[in-house]
Amino acid sequence: MKAVFYQGAGGPDVLEVREVPPPEPQAGEVVVDVVAAGLNRADVQQRRGVYPPPPGASDIPGLEVSGRIAAVGEGVDGWQAGDEVCALLAGGGYAQQVAVPAGQLLPVPPGVSLAEAGSLPETAATVFSNLFMAAGVQAGESVLIHGGAGGIGTMAVQMVRAFGGIPMVTAGSQAKLDVVRPLGAQVLINYREEDFVEKVKEATGGRGADVILDVVGAKYLQRNLDALATAGRLVVIGLQGGAKAELNLGQLMAKRAAVIGTTLRARPVEEKSAIVRAVREHVWPLVASGDIKVQIGRTFPLEQASAAHEYFDSGDHTGKILLTMAG
Template sequence: MHAITINEPGGPEALVWAEVPDPVPGEGEVLVEVVAGAVNRADVMQRQGFYDPPPGASSYPGLECSGRIVALGPGVAGWAVGDEVCALLAGGGYAEKVCVPAGQLLPVPDGMDLVTAAALPEVTATVWSNVFMVAHLRPGETLLVHGGGSGIGTMAVQLAKAVGARVAVTAGSQEKLERCRELGADILIDYRRQDFVEELGKVTGGVGADVILDILGAKYLARNVSALAVNGRLVVIGLQGGRKAELDLGTLLTKRAAVLATSLRARPLQEKAAIVAAVREHVWPLIAGGRVRAVVDRTLPMRDAAEAHRILEESSHVGKILLTT
């Protein structure tokens, strides 16, 4: 088969379409013939040499895919050769075939084409596990999403609105903010011109956000805590703004608030399977009913993964960038 390989960390040019050995499914795994994969920030970090795959995972980038099952490993039940699926991966999605633990498979949602389904596994698993399973967002509460135009952001807006929350987003252009509005965002903040703490305070009467989903890390830590409501929950899922920052614990104590940090890729298989099962139970019906949709910015051939990474790093896209085999 062919896959995108990384011989040496570097820029987008480090991604090379090469012939590699076919994978063989092990115990509890299925072999998927990939139709499409999706690009994530974690793939860029891996390409740059900052985010190695967990032990036992494929060395090729790619944290989600869609395709057809072509072989079953020992001990797999409930799936059959020929099934059309999408999957959450620890790696290997930038390839023509990939082995997937059966617990990380999802059926393609009713009414959705197979290519578009590749846009769903990582964002739905990330948003549902963090916003709902960890931070317990409830109807009537306010969610602040940083990077509202991203794949994760566009999904977070839709899922939060679907459960009856009010949604605020930050983004760096009016075009992205308008797209967020179309998806249901109530409060639009241009972080290049506005301070999100001040703007959120104005709109909420000084109350703030009950839950904040943050991809910046250190850069936003102090301001995020300031923007939290009493009993608020800040969930950090990215470090695009750095790893280390000072925090006034007095502010946190006064608000009786919590700072939580999670990652998805390196979790044990049982935890990932539980998240995928929750997504299938709670999110898939919303997609099938038309209340939540995949937001795809563009689709490129997988051999052009370098161009897809350039586009992602420019941050001009809205939603997901897909790669097709």
Template sequence: MSLPSTMKVVEIREPGGPEVLVAAERPLPQPGEGEVLIKVAAAGVNRPDCLQRQGSYPPPKGASDIPGLEIAGEIAALGAGVSGLKVGDRVCALVTGGGYAEYCAAPAPQCLPVPKGYSMEQAACLPETFFTVWVNVFQRSGLKSGESFLVHGGTSGIGTTAIQLAKAFGCTVFATAGSPEKVKACKDLGADHAINYKNEDFVYVVNENTGGKGVDVILDMVGGDYIPRDIKALAEDGRLSFIAFLGGPKAEVNFAAVMMKRLTITGSTLRARPVAVKAQLAAELKEKVWPLLDAGKVAPVMAASFPLAEAAKAHALMESSGHIGKIVLTLD
């Protein structure tokens, strides 16, 4: 395919609210060694994009300053040394930035095929959340069949993914959410116990439904005053994984309980990790999770889509927390 020399993008004019996202034109990126150039059809919107826009989550060294961490589209060009992919392949990819654009370069090992029957919008909902849940819940926390699992923010992109994957792998699932509608959505996705955190105490509900034992794994994106409560809600040998701190990163914790229950506390960010690490994650997802997507046993939940030029509206919706599932930007 013949490629243009420039492309439309959405860039961050200065740190601030959603209104600082503005349309611009940039030179077409060139795929480096081991990379592919993707003609973007849809890009996922994630909380880290909002943090970057506010000035509190700068891109890693060498990454594009254009926001956007996940894309879906067709491969438009191959960099040197790429094998196993070809121009025209439909893929979705995890990227370190640059997703809010007509074209985006991506490391070839971080590309995954668009699942059977999926639109590009649906495929753009996959990479960021599925990579994040896989590494934190299944790799780092070692959740396995027969165990119990609690995810906070059950109707976020991460939450809707975590509920479905934990259920698909044979676990008892607890989720917290902030309204009756969101509680119902968690249950519809497979949560055994959905807890309205505005009028229920998740520690009490977990203990009531586990015979006082607690849950084996917790995925927490809230932090703050949830941290000591997470520790109370964990079973012996339980694992607690942090991926964000919407309620703040600090808490007063009695570590005697950590020691007595032999707990493991972990956390991670994905964006700055090397391609080799993400390649291993992509390979595991392709083997263990993509068949579930192809078979329709697990599917992303899409809340809304906006044209690329309306990225500010997408960010406003994200920050309102009024949505259930993923928000996507679409390109012509």
């Protein structure tokens, strides 16, 4: 089968398509014939050499796919060859086939094409696990979402709105803000031209955001705390702006606030399976009803994975980027 590998760390030019043996399902796994694979920032960070795959995970990048089950391993119940599925992965998605723990499979939601479903598992699991399972977002609470026009951002805006929260977003251009406005974002902030702390305070009558979903990290840490409401929760899921920063603990304590740092990729299969079950129960009905819509920016064939990464690096994309398989 064809699969993408990184020839060391670097730019999009390090991506290489190779022929490798197809995977065999181990006990508790299925093998999926991949139709589409989502491109995520974690893939880019792995390419740059700063986010290696967890122990035991495939060196092939790709954290989510959609496709059809080709083979079922021992001990797998409820799935059979030919089922159309999408899946959350620890790696291996940029390939024509991938082995997946059965607990990390999801059915393709009604009304979503098989290819489009490749954009859903990682984004839905990341947003639901962080905002609702970890931060406990409640109806009526305000949620500031940094990078609101990307794959995670567009999913977060829709999910917060669907569960009765108030989505507020930052993005780097008016064009990107125009993408998230119709998805339900109620406060739109161009971070290149506006101070998000001031805009959040203004929009909340000086109170601040109840929850902040942050992909920036160190660069935004203190300003995020400034923007938090009393009893607010800051959830850090990315380090685009660095990993180390000082924090005013007195201010954190005075606000009775919480800083939560999480990753999804390295979690044990049991934890990922629990998240996938929660997504299937709480999020999939919203996708099926159209309350949450798939947001695809562009698609590229697997052989053009380097071009897909180049497009991602440009910062021009909105929504998800997909890699699709021939045939």
